Amino acid sequence: xxxxxxxxxxxxxxxxxxxxxxxxxxxxxxxxxxxxxxxxxxxxxxxxxxxxxxxxxxxxxxxxxxxxxxxxxxxxxxxxxxxxxxxxxxxxxxxxxxxxxxxxxx
Amino acid sequence: xxxxxxxxxxxxxxxxxxxxxxxxxxxxxxxxxxxxxxxxxxxxxxxxxxxxxxxxxxxxxxxxxxxxxxxxxxxxxxxxxxxxxxxxxxxxxxxxxxxxxxxxxxxxxxxxxxxxxxxxxxxxxxxxxxxxxxxxxxxxxxxxxxxx
Numbered sequence: 125x126x127x128x129x130x131x132x133x134x135x136x137x138x139x140x141x142x143x144x145x146x147x148x149x150x151x152x153x154x155x156x157x158x159x160x161x162x163x164x165x166x167x168x169x170x171x172x173x174x175x176x177x178x179x180x181x182x183x184x185x186x187x188x189x190x191x192x193x194x195x196x197x198x199x200x201x202x203x204x205x206x207x208x209x210x211x212x213x214x215x216x217x218x219x220x221x222x223x224x225x226x227x228x229x230x
Numbered sequence: 231x232x233x234x235x236x237x238x239x240x241x242x243x244x245x246x247x248x249x250x251x252x253x254x255x256x257x258x259x260x261x262x263x264x265x266x267x268x269x270x271x272x273x274x275x276x277x278x279x280x281x282x283x284x285x286x287x288x289x290x291x292x293x294x295x296x297x298x299x300x301x302x303x304x305x306x307x308x309x310x311x312x313x314x315x316x317x318x319x320x321x322x323x324x325x326x327x328x329x330x331x332x333x334x335x336x337x338x339x340x341x342x343x344x345x346x347x348x349x350x351x352x353x354x355x356x357x358x359x360x361x362x363x364x365x366x367x368x369x370x371x372x373x374x375x376x377x378x
Contacts, residue, residue: 151248151251153247153248153251153276154244154247154276155244155245155247155248158244184251184272184276186273186276186277186280186345187345187348190344191341191342191344194336194339194341197336198336198337202336213265213266213269217273217352220332220347220351220352221330221332221344221347221348222332222333223332223336226335226336
């Protein structure tokens with residue numbers, strides 16, 4: 125059950141009671157990831173909650189998004205960052221980077 | 231410029247990438263490029279362009295002002311696509327970049343280096359050449375064409 129929702133220009137963040145649910149859409153390119161990394165990491169560090177990124181509407185990720193996921197995992201611990209509704213092409217880059225273990229990907 | 235070639239010139243600013251990506255996507259759609267190859271080409275273009283913007287003009291007073299230009303060429307042939315980026319920045323061979331150890335625990339990993347590493351894994355081949363004071367990176371993608 126959603127308990128709080130934060131809507132910003134680049135992402136929707138909902139507290140589902142212990143875990144953040146973050147809906148992203150479109151292209152997660154270098155410029156955009158640089159813009160969202162700091163505010164997202166601040167929320168994670170303040171709350172010490174895990175996060176699930178919903179990528180159903182995401183068509184592209186740059187390596188900056190992998191960097192964001194690495195920093196998020198460092199902040200909240202292995203297994204506490206998840207990707208859901210992930211396109212096969214995006215799964216492939218996480219696998220090449222060896223991140224399909226510490227980050228759960230569905 | 232023929233119909234099987236896309237040529238773009240952009241200033242050395244990261245903000246240029248969204249327009250480049252749009253034009254590239256439209257070209258690849260017209261070319262009947264399959265989705266996996268579209269993603270691979272877009273990824274390579276994004277990472278190589280961002281790398282040039284971040285590192286090629288370090289120490290240059292004009293860096294970030296957009297006075298340097300980056301030439302992009304994407305060409306289709308019967309076997310696939312060839313992407314070429316050319317800039318007049320500091321000599322840098324992306325093939326010489328350290329290979330990240332992807333088996334390390336996440337808290338011991340260097341943050342950088344993944345973009346070029348993944349680009350090399352997604353491409354069929356990559357070549358680098360320094361000629362007349364310019365860096366030229368050529369990335370080859372062997373790819374079938376989607377049936378209409």
